[in-house]
Amino acid sequence: MSDILKKMREAATTLENEYIKKWKEKGGKIIGYSCTFMPVEIIHAAGILPVRLRGLGITSLAIGDTYYGPVVCSVPKCYVQLGGEGKYKFLDGAIITNGCDSMRRAYDTWIEADKDIPGSLPGFFEFMGVPHKAVDYTIDFYAEDLKMLVAKIEKHFQVKITDEKLKKSISLYNEGRLLLQKLDALRWRKDVPINGEDAMAVLIASQVIPREEFNPLLKALLKELEKVPAISNGKKRVMLIGSANDDIEFVKVIEESGTVVVSDTVCFGARTYVNQVDEKGDSFKVLSAYYLQNNICPRMLGFYPERIAYIQDLARKSAVDGAVLQNVRFCDLHGSENGVIERDLEEIGVPCMRLEREYGPLAETGRIRMRIDALVERMR
Amino acid sequence: MKRRTKEYNYDWMEKSTFGIGATLFNGTPKEIAATIGLVPTFAPVLQTIVKSGEVGRLFCLVADDYMDRMMHAHERGKKLVLTTFLASNLLFDCFDGIEHCMAEPVTGYASLAFRQCNYEYFDYGCEVGLTETSCSAQRGSVGAFLAGLMASGKPDLCVVGSEGPCDTNCNSMQFYADYAKIPLITLDTPPTLVDGRVEDFQLRDLENMIEQVEKLTGAHFNEDKLRELLTENKKQTVMLGEICEMCRLIPNPVSAINLLFSIAAHITHSGTKLYTSLLEEVLRLAKLNAKAGRAGTYSGKEKTRLFMCYIDHFTTDAQFYEWAMSNDISLLVNMVFAFWAEGAPYSEGLEDECYTTDTTNRESMLRTLAAANAHMPMNKQLRGPWNAKGQWLSDTKGLAKLTNPDYINYAGTLGCRNSWSVNKLIQREMENLGYPCMITFADVFDERPKSWEQVKREMEEFMAVRAPGRRAA
Numbered sequence: 001m002s003d004i005l006k007k008m009r010e011a012a013t014t015l016e017n018e019y020i021k022k023w024k025e026k027g028g029k030i031i032g033y034s035c036t037f038m039p040v041e042i043i044h045a046a047g048i049l050p051v052r053l054r055g056l057g058i059t060s061l062a063i064g065d066t067y068y069g070p071v072v073c074s075v076p077k078c079y080v081q082l083g084g085e086g087k088y089k090f091l092d093g094a095i096i097t098n099g100c101d102s103m104r105r106a107y108d109t110w111i112e113a114d115k116d117i118p119g120s121l122p123g124f125f126e127f128m129g130v131p132h133k134a135v136d137y138t139i140d141f142y143a144e145d146l147k148m149l150v151a152k153i154e155k156h157f158q159v160k161i162t163d164e165k166l167k168k169s170i171s172l173y174n175e176g177r178l179l180l181q182k183l184d185a186l187r188w189r190k191d192v193p194i195n196g197e198d199a200m201a202v203l204i205a206s207q208v209i210p211r212e213e214f215n216p217l218l219k220a221l222l223k224e225l226e227k228v229p230a231i232s233n234g235k236k237r238v239m240l241i242g243s244a245n246d247d248i249e250f251v252k253v254i255e256e257s258g259t260v261v262v263s264d265t266v267c268f269g270a271r272t273y274v275n276q277v278d279e280k281g282d283s284f285k286v287l288s289a290y291y292l293q294n295n296i297c298p299r300m301l302g303f304y305p306e307r308i309a310y311i312q313d314l315a316r317k318s319a320v321d322g323a324v325l326q327n328v329r330f331c332d333l334h335g336s337e338n339g340v341i342e343r344d345l346e347e348i349g350v351p352c353m354r355l356e357r358e359y360g361p362l363a364e365t366g367r368i369r370m371r372i373d374a375l376v377e378r379m380r
Numbered sequence: 381m382k383r384r385t386k387e388y389n390y391d392w393m394e395k396s397t398f399g400i401g402a403t404l405f406n407g408t409p410k411e412i413a414a415t416i417g418l419v420p421t422f423a424p425v426l427q428t429i430v431k432s433g434e435v436g437r438l439f440c441l442v443a444d445d446y447m448d449r450m451m452h453a454h455e456r457g458k459k460l461v462l463t464t465f466l467a468s469n470l471l472f473d474c475f476d477g478i479e480h481c482m483a484e485p486v487t488g489y490a491s492l493a494f495r496q497c498n499y500e501y502f503d504y505g506c507e508v509g510l511t512e513t514s515c516s517a518q519r520g521s522v523g524a525f526l527a528g529l530m531a532s533g534k535p536d537l538c539v540v541g542s543e544g545p546c547d548t549n550c551n552s553m554q555f556y557a558d559y560a561k562i563p564l565i566t567l568d569t570p571p572t573l574v575d576g577r578v579e580d581f582q583l584r585d586l587e588n589m590i591e592q593v594e595k596l597t598g599a600h601f602n603e604d605k606l607r608e609l610l611t612e613n614k615k616q617t618v619m620l621g622e623i624c625e626m627c628r629l630i631p632n633p634v635s636a637i638n639l640l641f642s643i644a645a646h647i648t649h650s651g652t653k654l655y656t657s658l659l660e661e662v663l664r665l666a667k668l669n670a671k672a673g674r675a676g677t678y679s680g681k682e683k684t685r686l687f688m689c690y691i692d693h694f695t696t697d698a699q700f701y702e703w704a705m706s707n708d709i710s711l712l713v714n715m716v717f718a719f720w721a722e723g724a725p726y727s728e729g730l731e732d733e734c735y736t737t738d739t740t741n742r743e744s745m746l747r748t749l750a751a752a753n754a755h756m757p758m759n760k761q762l763r764g765p766w767n768a769k770g771q772w773l774s775d776t777k778g779l780a781k782l783t784n785p786d787y788i789n790y791a792g793t794l795g796c797r798n799s800w801s802v803n804k805l806i807q808r809e810m811e812n813l814g815y816p817c818m819i820t821f822a823d824v825f826d827e828r829p830k831s832w833e834q835v836k837r838e839m840e841e842f843m844a845v846r847a848p849g850r851r852a853a
Contacts, residue, residue, distance in 0.1 A: 069800030070821070071513065098571060101547040105801030108766045112805050127765055129571035132543035132550075137584045138568065144577070301543055301554050302564040330797065332514045332551050339509020340558040356511070 004221045005198050012204035012248055015056040015082070016090050019209045023049050029092040029157060032122070034079070034106060035099035036271050036295055037130040039287040041169040042150060043095075044211060046159045052207035052268070053079050053094065054246050057087065058360050063117070067109035068102075073330045074359045075244050076106035083120040084113045093124030093156070095149070100299055100333055124156045132301050134292035143288035166283040172211050177273035179218045180206060184270065186222070187262045188318040191230030196240070196261020197251045203269050204246050232260045236379045239315055239350075240264040241341060242326040243334035244359065253365055254324060257372040263318035265296050265311060266326075274310075298337040307337075308344050315350050321379040324372070326355040351378040381507075381527060385500045389531040390524035391481075394489045395447035397422070401429060401493075402440035421495040424697040431678075432637050435665065438658040439641040443489055446648045450486075451532045453479035459536040459597040462525065462556060464518060464549045465647045467541020467567070468753040470613060471589070473651060474606035477599035481535065483552060485647050487520030491694045491825050501527065502826060510555055515795030516825040518552035525556060537563045537596055539589070541753055544569030545762040548795040565592050567753065571764035573771075574732050582750040583743075590746075607739045609651030610748055614737040616650060617721035619659040624713045625725050626666045627783050632685060632710035633669030635676030637701040638662045640692065643716055675710055683708035684843060687785035689776045689806060689817070690792050690799055691716055693824045695832040703836055712783040715775055720755040726778050733760075733770040766802040767809075776806055780815055787843055788817040791824050791835075816846035 001009075011017040023030065031043045032053040043050035055078025063084035064077030082088050098104035107127045114121035128149060131138035150161045183202060186193055202221070206214055238259045240251065246268040251261050264270050277290040292300070296307050315323065323345055325338035335356060342352040353375040357364060404412055404426070412430055416423045429436035453460040458477050465484040472480040490498050498516070501523030506512045508526050510519065524530050538557040540550045543566050550566070557564035567585050570578045590601050623642060626634050642662050649655040666676065674680035686709050693700040704711050718726055722736045735751035738744035753759065760770060767773040780788065788810050790803045803819055810817040820838065822830035 067802075067804060069803055069819075071794050071800050072797055098544065101797035102801055104571075105766070105798070108802050108805060127571070129544075129764070131570070132568050133566055135588070137581065137588075141570070141577075141581050298551075298554065299547070301540055301550055301566045302557075304554065304558040304564075327511070330513050332511045332548050332795065332797075335511035336509060336514060336551050336555040337558070339511075340555065342509065343559075 002221065002224050004217050004224065005201070007217065008205040008221075009198070009201045009248070011209050012201040012246070013056070015054060015087055017208060019213060020049070020051065020090055023210060024090055030090055031093040031095060031124065032088065032091045033095045033097070034076070034103055035097045036267055036297065037097050037099060037291050038095055038128065039146060039291050041166060041173050041277070041287060042146060042153070042161065044169040044173070045161045045165040046153050046157060048092070048153070048157065048159075049210055051091070055079060055082065055360060056246070058082070063113060064109075067112050068105070071330060072105075073100070073102035073328050075328060076103050076109075078360065079106050080109050080113050083110055084117045086120065088120070088122065091122040093126070094122045095126045095128055097128045097130050099130070099297070100331070102330065124153070126152060131292060132299060133303070134289070134300065139285065139288045139292055142292060143282070143284040146284045146288060163283055167279065170277050170279055170283065170287070172215070174276045174279065176206060176211055176215050176218070177276055179215060179222065180273040182222055183218065184263065186225050190319070192232035192260055192262055193225040193228045193230060195231050196238070196255055197248050199261070200248045200251045200264070200269060203272075204248070207268065207272065234258075235260040236321040236376055237262045237319055239318060239320040239323040240266055240269065240326070241311065241323055242266055242338055243328045243331040244268055245326065250368075253368050254372050257369060257376050259372070259376060262320060263314050265314065267297065271296055298333040304337065304340065308341060311341060312345065312348055315345060315348070320350060322351040322353070322375050324355060324375065325352055326357055328359045329356050351375060381500045381504050385496070386527070386529065390490065390501065390521065390529045391447055391451045391486070392531045393494065394486065395444060395451055397493045398440045398443035398447065398489065401426065402437055402444055404430065405437040422493065424699070424702070425493055428637060428698045428702050432635065432641070433665075435638050435641055435658060435661045438654070438661060439645060442645045442649050442654055442658065445654065446485070447489070449479045450481045454533050459599055460532055461537055461539050462522075462535035462553065463539040463541060464553060466546060466549055466756055466759050467539060468650065468749070468756055469648055470606070470609050470651050470749055471539070471541060471753060473609055474602055474749070475593065475599040476602050476605070478593070478597060481521065481532070482647055483518035483521045485644055487517055487825060488644065488694050490520050491696060492698050495696070497696050497827070498523070498825065499828065508559065510552070513795060514552060515548035515793045516823050517793050517795075518549065520825065522552050522556050526559065534560055535562060537565060537593070539593075540564065540566040541756070542569055542759050543567065544571065545758045546796070546798055548797060563596050565589055565596075569754065569759055569763050572768075573754065573760060573763060574769060579747070579751065582754050583747055586746055586750040586753070603742055603745065606745050606749065610737050610739050610745060612653065612656060613651040613752070614721065616646075616656060616659055617719055618723065619656070619663060620646070620717065620719065621721075621724045622663055623659070623666065624717065624782075626663075626670060627713045628725075629670055630685075630784070631673070631675035631682030632712065633666045633674060633676050634662070635665070636704040636709070636711035637698065638665065638676065639711055639713065639717065640698070640701055675708065677705045677708045677710065679708055681708045682710045684787060685710045685712055685783065685785045687712045687780055687783060687788045688714050688791060689788050689810070690714070690790050690803070691824060693791050693820070693822070693832065693835060695824075695827065699832050712779070712785055714779065715761055715772070716757040718757060718775060718779065719752070720760055721752075726782055730770070730778070762798050766805055772799075772802070773806060773809060776810065777813070780810065780813070785815060787846070788815045789820055789839060790818070791820045791822060793825055794823045794829060816842070818842045818846075
C-alpha cells in the first residue's frame with residue numbers, strides 16, 4: 001500500500017488523527033460540523049480547521065442514550081457520547097445543522113450533557129438552520145444566515161473573515177473537488193485502480209485533513225493510481241447509496257464478496273464534491289447556492305427527480321452491476337427514498353439491495369455479508 | 381394485505397361509518413340501543429360518541445363531510461391534494477377547485493372506528509418501500525393510497541406544510557409523491573419563529589406555493605373565500621381560547637372526548653361554520669358543567685388532572701378517552717390545542733409569539749395565512765432548539781402552569797424522531813419543576829409495539845405511585 005493511502009486511511013479511521021494533532025500542536029483552532037450542508041470554506045477562511053463530526057471508536061452509548069430517546073439514529077448519539085467521554089476535547093467549536101431531526105437535536109442534547117459532564121461541549125457551539133429547498137429566496141435567506149455565522153465566528157475567535165480570504169478558500173476547496181472528481185473518473189474506468197475501501201478512506205480524509213495538505217496528497221495519489229495495475233478483474237462493480245457511512249470496514253465487507261465499489265452517493269462520500277462553487281459573484285450567495293443546489297440528500301424535499309436522474313447517470317457512467325442502498329436505522333429520509341431508488345434503478349437494469357444497518361462498529365458483519373452475497377448472485 | 385381488506389375502499393368505509401354514525405342520533409334511545417346491538421364490533425366507539433351527545437353528532441358530520449369531499453373530489457371536477465395536519469386546512473380551502481386529504485386525521489378516523497385498525501395499511505406502505513420506522517400517523521391513509529384502496533383515486537399533488545419541524549411527516553409525502561410520480565410542493569419552516577425576516581420568508585414561500593398550485597392544478601386562489609375563512613377562524617380561535625380557559629377550572633368541566641373532537645375538527649374544518657357549531661356546543665356543555673361545579677368526566681368528579689405534553693393516545697375505539705372519563709381523569713389542553721392566535725390565554729406575556737388576523741388586503745391576508753400555518757401545532761413548537769423561545773419546553777411549562785396538572789405524560793408515535801430526541805429533557809425539566817412526568821414507550825396509532833391495555837396499566841401504576849389523586853371530589 002502506498003504511503004499516501006496509509007496516511008489517508010489513518011486520517012479516515014482515527015478520530016483525533018495525526019493531522020489534527022499537528023494542527024493543535026501549532027496552536028490551531030478546530031471547528032467540528034455535523035453535515036454536508038455546512039459551507040466549510042467559511043471556517044477555513046477564518047484560519048480554523050473544519051473537521052467533520054464523527055462517531056468513531058464508540059464502545060458504549062450510555063451517555064448518548066441518557067439524553068436521546070431510544071428510537072433515534074445513532075450517528076448524533078455518538079457525537080454526544082464522544083463529547084461526554086472527552087474525546088472531542090480537540091474541538092474549539094462545533095456547528096450543528098438541521099440536516100435531519102435526529103441530527104439537529106444533537107445541539108440540544110449535547111448542551112444538556114455538558115450540564116452533567118462539564119467540559120464536554122466545545123467553547124463555540126452554534127446551531128444553523130439550513131433551508132430545505134433551493135430556490136432564489138431560500139438561497140438569499142441562507143446567504144444571510146451565513147453572514148451571521150461569520151460574525152459569530154469573528155467575535156468568538158477574534159478573527160476577521162474577509163471576502164478575499166473567503167474567495168481563496170472557495171478556490172482551494174474547488175481544487176480539492178476537482179481532484180476528487182478525477183479520482184471518481186479513475187474509479188469508473190473498466191480497469192479500476194483502487195478499491196472502494198481505499199477510495200472511501202480518501203473521501204473521508206478530505207473532510208478531516210487540512211485542505212492545503214489534502215490537495216497535494218490527492219494529486220500525488222492520482223499520479224500513482226495511473227500506474228498501478230487494475231484490481232477489478234472479474235469483480236462485480238457496485239455503487240453504494242444512502243445515509244451516513246464513514247466506516248471503511250463496511251465497504252470492505254461489501255468488497256469481500258467479490259465486488260469492487262466504484263461509485264457512491266453517501267453522506268461522508270461523494271456528496272461533498274458534486275460540481276464546483278461559482279468563483280465569481282458574492283461569496284455568501286455562491287456558497288449558499290452551491291450547498292443548497294448540489295447536495296444529493298433526501299432532506300431536500302421535492303428534488304427526487306433531480307436526485308434519481310443524477311444517480312441513474314452515475315450508475316451508467318460507473319457501469320455498475322448492482323447497487324447497495326443502505327441506511328442507518330431510524331433514518332427514514334434515506335430509508336424511504338431507497339425504496340423508490342430501488343424501483344427506479346432496477347428499471348434501468350441495476351439490481352439493488354436495501355440494507356438497514358446500525359452506525360458504528362460492525363457488529364452485524366455476518367448478516368451484511370450474507371445479504372451482499374445474495375445481491376452478487378443476482379448480478380450474474 | 382388480506383383479500384378481505386382489499387374488498388372495501390378505506391375512504392368509503394370511513395365515510396360510511398361516520399355518515400351512518402351521524403344519523404344514529406336521529407333515533408330514539410331504544411333504536412340507538414338496538415342499532416348498537418347490531419354492530420357489536422363498533423359498539424364501544426359508538427357508545428362513546430353517542431354519550432357525547434350533540435358534539436358527537438357534529439363530529440360525525442365533520443368527518444362525514446370531510447371524507448365525502450375527499451372521496452368525490454375528482455367526480456366533482458376538483459383536484460385532490462394529499463397533505464399532513466401540520467399544514468393548515470386554510471391553505472387549501474381558499475382555492476376554488478381543490479379538496480384535500482390530511483393524512484393524520486384520515487388515519488385517525490380509522491384508528492378510532494375500524495376494528496381491524498390500520499395495521500394492514502401501515503404494513504402495505506412498508507412493503508412498497510416506506511421504512512417500518514416511519515411515523516404511523518400518516519402510514520394508514522398513505523398506505524391505503526399506495527394500495528389503491530381509496531375511492532377518491534390518486535391525489536393530484538402532495539403538499540408539505542412543515543419542512544423542518546417533522547422529518548417523518550414530510551418524508552411520507554415525499555415518498556408518496558415519488559412513488560406515485562406526482563408533484564410535491566413544500567413550505568419551509570426556518571428554526572426561529574419570532575423574527576421579521578422569517579415572516580417575510582414564509583410569506584414569499586406561501587406566494588410561491590399558491591403560484592405552483594394554480595399552475596399545476598388549474599385551481600383558482602380565491603381572495604374573498606380566504607377573507608371569509610380567516611374571519612371565521614378568528615372567531616374560532618377566541619372560542620378555543622375560552623375552552624382552554626375552562627380547562628383551568630378545578631374541576632375541569634371540559635370532557636376529554638370533546639377536546640379530541642374540537643382538535644380533530646379543527647385540523648380539517650377550521651374557518652367553516654360547521655366547526656363553529658361544534659365549538660359552540662363544546663363550550664355550552666362545558667359552561668353548564670362549570671356552573672354546576674361538575675367535571676367533564678362521566679361521574680362529574682375529578683380525581684386527577686392529566687396533561688399529555690405532546691399528543692393523546694389515539695387507540696382503537698377511543699379507549700383512551702373512555703378510560704379517562706370513566707376514571708374521573710380530566711384531560712387538559714396540550715400543545716396540539718395551542719394555535720397561538722392573538723389573545724390566546726396561554727400567550728400572556730408572550731404576545732410576540734402570537735399571530736394576528738388582518739383581512740385588510742391580499743398581502744395582509746397572505747401574511748396572516750402564512751403566520752397561522754407557521755403557528756400550527758408542532759410547526760411552532762418543534763421548529764427550533766427544544767428550549768429556545770416559543771419552543772416545546774416553553775409551551776409545555778406555560779400550559780402546565782396554566783392548567784395545573786397532577787401528572788404529565790409523553791406519548792407519541794415511534795416514528796417521531798424530533799420529540800423522541802428530546803422528550804427525556806422535557807421529562808427532566810418538568811420533574812425538576814415538581815410535575816410527575818412519564819414517558820410512554822408506545823405508538824399512539826399502532827398498538828402492536830405496546831397494547832393500550834399495557835399502556836393503561838403503566839399509566840395507572842405511575843399515577844398511583846407518583847401522583848395520587850389530590851382532588852378526590
